[in-house]
Amino acid sequence: MPESLRVIVAGGGTVGLRTAELLDERGHNVVLIESDPDQSERVAAEYVASIIEGDAARPAVLRQAQPDRCDAIAALTDDEATNFAVCMAAQRMADIRTVMRIAGDPDELYPEYVDGVVSEATLTARVAVNEVVGGGVRSIEEVGGKVELLEVEIAEDAPAAGKTLAEVRLPRGSLIVVDAAGERIGGPETELTPGKRFLVAVEGAVADEVMNLLRG
Amino acid sequence: MSHAGERAPAPTLTLLDATMVGIGAMIGAGIFVLTGLAVETAGPAAILVFALNGGVTTFTALSYAELASSIPRNGGGYAYVREVFSAPVAFVMGWTRWFTYMIAGALYALGFASNFIEFGHIFGVALPGGVLFWAASVVLVFVTLNAVSTAASGSAETVITLVKIVILLVFVAFGLQFVDLGRFSPFFERGNPLTMLPAMGLTFIAFQGYDLIATVTEEVEDPERNIPRAILLSVATTVVVYLLVVFVALGTLGPDGLAGAGETAIAQAAEGFMPVFPLVGTGAALIAFGAVFSTISALNAVIIGSSRVAFAMGREAQLPASLGRLHHRFGTPFVAIVASAAVMLVAVAVVPIRVVGNLASLFSLLGFSIVNLSVIRLRRQQPDLRRPFEVPFYPVTPILGIVLNLLLGAFIDLTTWALAVGWLVVGGAIYVLLSRRRGGPAGPTGALKPEISEPEVTVPTED
Numbered sequence: 001m002p003e004s005l006r007v008i009v010a011g012g013g014t015v016g017l018r019t020a021e022l023l024d025e026r027g028h029n030v031v032l033i034e035s036d037p038d039q040s041e042r043v044a045a046e047y048v049a050s051i052i053e054g055d056a057a058r059p060a061v062l063r064q065a066q067p068d069r070c071d072a073i074a075a076l077t078d079d080e081a082t083n084f085a086v087c088m089a090a091q092r093m094a095d096i097r098t099v100m101r102i103a104g105d106p107d108e109l110y111p112e113y114v115d116g117v118v119s120e121a122t123l124t125a126r127v128a129v130n131e132v133v134g135g136g137v138r139s140i141e142e143v144g145g146k147v148e149l150l151e152v153e154i155a156e157d158a159p160a161a162g163k164t165l166a167e168v169r170l171p172r173g174s175l176i177v178v179d180a181a182g183e184r185i186g187g188p189e190t191e192l193t194p195g196k197r198f199l200v201a202v203e204g205a206v207a208d209e210v211m212n213l214l215r216g
Numbered sequence: 217m218s219h220a221g222e223r224a225p226a227p228t229l230t231l232l233d234a235t236m237v238g239i240g241a242m243i244g245a246g247i248f249v250l251t252g253l254a255v256e257t258a259g260p261a262a263i264l265v266f267a268l269n270g271g272v273t274t275f276t277a278l279s280y281a282e283l284a285s286s287i288p289r290n291g292g293g294y295a296y297v298r299e300v301f302s303a304p305v306a307f308v309m310g311w312t313r314w315f316t317y318m319i320a321g322a323l324y325a326l327g328f329a330s331n332f333i334e335f336g337h338i339f340g341v342a343l344p345g346g347v348l349f350w351a352a353s354v355v356l357v358f359v360t361l362n363a364v365s366t367a368a369s370g371s372a373e374t375v376i377t378l379v380k381i382v383i384l385l386v387f388v389a390f391g392l393q394f395v396d397l398g399r400f401s402p403f404f405e406r407g408n409p410l411t412m413l414p415a416m417g418l419t420f421i422a423f424q425g426y427d428l429i430a431t432v433t434e435e436v437e438d439p440e441r442n443i444p445r446a447i448l449l450s451v452a453t454t455v456v457v458y459l460l461v462v463f464v465a466l467g468t469l470g471p472d473g474l475a476g477a478g479e480t481a482i483a484q485a486a487e488g489f490m491p492v493f494p495l496v497g498t499g500a501a502l503i504a505f506g507a508v509f510s511t512i513s514a515l516n517a518v519i520i521g522s523s524r525v526a527f528a529m530g531r532e533a534q535l536p537a538s539l540g541r542l543h544h545r546f547g548t549p550f551v552a553i554v555a556s557a558a559v560m561l562v563a564v565a566v567v568p569i570r571v572v573g574n575l576a577s578l579f580s581l582l583g584f585s586i587v588n589l590s591v592i593r594l595r596r597q598q599p600d601l602r603r604p605f606e607v608p609f610y611p612v613t614p615i616l617g618i619v620l621n622l623l624l625g626a627f628i629d630l631t632t633w634a635l636a637v638g639w640l641v642v643g644g645a646i647y648v649l650l651s652r653r654r655g656g657p658a659g660p661t662g663a664l665k666p667e668i669s670e671p672e673v674t675v676p677t678e679d
Binding site for chain 1: 286287288289299433434438439440531532537540541542543544545546547597598599600601602604
């Protein structure tokens, strides 16, 4: 099953924008809500998401992002109360996975209300992406500016499932580094067994294609 | 131009490249293949047919520009409609867009074959095999190329398109001196301006190439500004070139001559007045060469376009998921390309060229109506959506687009409508079967819930 998600990102600051970029690179569809016109223009120039200009905490604005058609919402503004309100409102509107950004140490009660929390103290966009996307693919590290290290589980019916690396031609700009258990460096004879996890280094521009081959 | 799932990191298309993608798909079909047929239906008024079609398509082009600037998605009209409408409407749009590209491919293949054989005649070579043989061969060759490797780069496409334009401008430059205005009267040969309407429907397919720009938006640099520009520029350029060429062809060969020449009309017009060039030979040879070259590049463009729509639909679970996969070795949407090729070959073999043109035009008209409607609906649904480009004189422009597109569609003959309905019924059956198997409505909502992992608080420690 292709895994193209529809995701709402509330907040187009550095974290929100980078989250939208990473999601877009992996072939997901993003709608971003940002109230500041200057900031939304900056995000628009990246051309990674449709942008709704307005306050995400206002239901009339949030509704325009069509939560009922989306798989997840990531509330990533720098205001914890706003983020919480956005998640709550979205849950009232639709059956949707909610992820919120918090300022300090996590409140132990949050898990009762939202599906994922990213803490500002250690916040990076890829943590937010991991929370949004859920199992199967996890972002491990961003190496420099363009390359990401991902942990990918080979999906059952993916085009590359059950093939060896010699049979599969991964696009230039990607490399299977090692299996996730850290036992073997990837080589031509490495078999991409469904269910097994691998560490994959991938440039943003080909992330979508690599996901398509490994995840279907 | 490149595939969904480019092998090398995405190339950046400049404004010129993006414009040429659109022009490349438009110039090559209408002008070489359809001019003769249009004149047969409308007489000298064919020139007005092309002008009016240019006007009609401009309304839709403006809508495309607004949608492309605000919805950053590859996939063309289908992607926009998917964004605005429910799954079944998007399915109809994708299904008809896919078919339009495939039918257009059949049309270009047939146009290629006639002109290729004509090309042989000019050099005194009688090519073996008939039109069907060459049309099927060229489809097979280009489908194979596209299935096993990614296409030529954006700049190669730009060069090819520039060559096409230059060849046509040479034709115009020589022909203008020989134009006999007397050939334009009586202007409405059948005595009635209404004869233009069927001819408009027939040739409308020649004005849909800008949809292709919308399928490669993510590879264009500074897209929110350049895509609207590229769309409008490509339509404007195409209309000007068409009008010049049709004017010269009508003024030199005359309506009767053009009508009789069918798919090779422009080449035959060139024979009348073009001088003999060194190396290439007669002017007719140059034009025939241009026609062969143009139809091939247009064919390549629609093979990419058709496979990309099928690929996008497969990814959105609107068609079998195998269409939305890349081949593990070639990195191309292999199944989508092969499926498109199969339909193209059937169309080449069994459907007459006039019906092929009509069908493609009808589906374009219907699809474009939905695109115009999307602009209106999106403005209502998402008033605060950021729209770097806005349709001027909203809502008059998109409404005119809808009305005019439907009006032209109404003048397409019943046989074509019957075929069209047939294809929609096939699509509907597939759609119902697919959603039954999934046990829910098609589309990302419902069908594609993410794997919800345990609600967890992430306090990452690894960084």
